[in-house]
Amino acid sequence: MLHGAPGSPVVIPEDDSTFTLANGIVTAQAAKRSGDLTLLKYRGLEMLDIASGRQAGYWSHNTARGQHFARITIDPKTNGGERGKVSI
Numbered sequence: 001m002l003h004g005a006p007g008s009p010v011v012i013p014e015d016d017s018t019f020t021l022a023n024g025i026v027t028a029q030a031a032k033r034s035g036d037l038t039l040l041k042y043r044g045l046e047m048l049d050i051a052s053g054r055q056a057g058y059w060s061h062n063t064a065r066g067q068h069f070a071r072i073t074i075d076p077k078t079n080g081g082e083r084g085k086v087s088i
Helices: none
Strands: 018-022 026-031 037-042 071-074 083-087
Touching (some): 018 083
16 A cells, blocks of 8 residues: 655556556556566666566465456545555
8 A cells, every 4th residue: 555745646557467556756566467566666766676587576475266356445536646555
């Protein structure tokens, strides 16, 4: 979940395969299918080694079984850009 930086609202643009959460300081992108973190920028500086071609970031999760859901659970459009959250 992200909270907006002073003067910068939280936004969650999405496309067919990713959610991107941004608050003016941090930008994080997650793959909808796997939940893997594919981009993490702090003040415009990439924090992950994406040039290696390997999975850049992950946490303990298992998407191999069961149903897959990818959705915005707290939409910043509904709270003035104060916060946003996705569930994958």
